[in-house]
Amino acid sequence: ISGLILPTLGNILVDDVLIDSQNLKNWQQNIAIVPQTIFLNDATVLENIAIGVDIDVINYEKVIKVAKLAQIDSFIESLPNKYKEKVGERGVRLSGGQRQRIGIARALYKKTDVIIFDEATSALDDKTELEVINSIFNLNPNITILIIAHRLTTLKKCSQVIELKDGRVLRTGSYKEIVGKT
Helix, strand or coil, X not given: CCCCCCCCCCCCEECCEECCCCCHHHHHCCEEEECCCCCCCCXXXXXXXXXXXXXXXXXXXXXXXXXXXXCCHHHHHHCCCHHHCECCHHHCCXXXXXXXXXXXXXXXXXXXXXXXXXXXXXXXXXXXXXHHHHXXXXXXXXXXXXEECCCHHHHCCCCCEEEEECXXXXXXXXXXXXXXXX
């Protein structure tokens, strides 16, 4: 979906437009991906959330807003240097859940039409995951959110769930239809 790997069979269509080498870069600029393993630079929390943005033009208020949505703001505020605290090489000074929440804040900072969460809450405890998922689903309703998860409770708020096995669709439906509970 992100265009990092080209399909060997079939095509990727978005709103009936074929995604190909001509428009791939444009498509990728409209996507944010939150992977299971978050890459962090040996830089500040601020720079890691607004990754790729020159430090002189980072929107500090926006960083704080997305940190709140990602449920990482209170942790950051507890750090000695707050948003200017260095995270260490590959985020070594942070837990897995803290790294994931910074990755979520990073995706929200990018402000795209599509956000892909690929096992992005797997290192979070149940309470924090619920808070993060609630924040995600309170974003702009025009954002398309794709969530890849092994933990089915992560998908409770999804309007459509697609169950896959060995790369094939087993069934599709609402969370209730797939799981059989509310």
